[in-house]
Amino acid sequence: MATSETAASIRESPHMTSRSVNPFVSRHGVELFRFYQNDRKRAGRFASAMAGIGKMERQFEDLRGSYAWDKIAGSKVIDVGGGNGHMSIALARTFPNLELVVEDSLARLSQASQQDLSDLNGRVAFLQHIFFEPQPITEENAYLLRCVNHNWSDEDCIQIFKAMVPVLEKSAPETPFLINDIILPNMGEASFYHECRLRQLDIMMMVVLGGKQRRKQVLRGCSKKPIHAFGSRKYMAPVI
16 A cells, blocks of 8 residues: 555655655555556556546536536537546537547546447547647637646646647637636635545545645646746636
């Protein structure tokens, strides 16, 4: 268990965690996502678990109600880091006007082949793309970054946003960049149960990925640094 390495990992790096410096790497000698790339059976189980958690916590219902998906001009959405596409598939089935492209690593996308998408008539497509690299699909109607940031350190988050800047600069001024993530409340803002649950999740992200849950102002700070640095004037609409 990676948690057994937490104390030793913190002693070794008390002020910083990242994708390569965290208790999971101390335990297994490899980053989490590379670990799953090397073990397709466990990777499939991980993807199923994420989809199951999403259903239990009604994550799709929150996403569906947080933005006017039926009003997107042109109706094409790029789901950046969309995993096996379970959220994009649900959006496509709920909003017949939408076409979606799910981007992720080949290992994550390969899990999508097990799903029957015949009812969608090709409205969900898949593209191999790593979000640290510049976004390859230009001039689309909306870009969605859902539950990606909490997997990564602040420095990596800034790189993810930075990779989106060139395509946003080329897009129409009204093109939304939608950020859907779990927000950590300030102390005392949420119920005791809700706060404990989110802070447990915060610790778990640190243990397995060197990531963290963020307060709203911290997440906005990560997104604004590369946007300001490149002079982008795009409208950023967090979906939270």
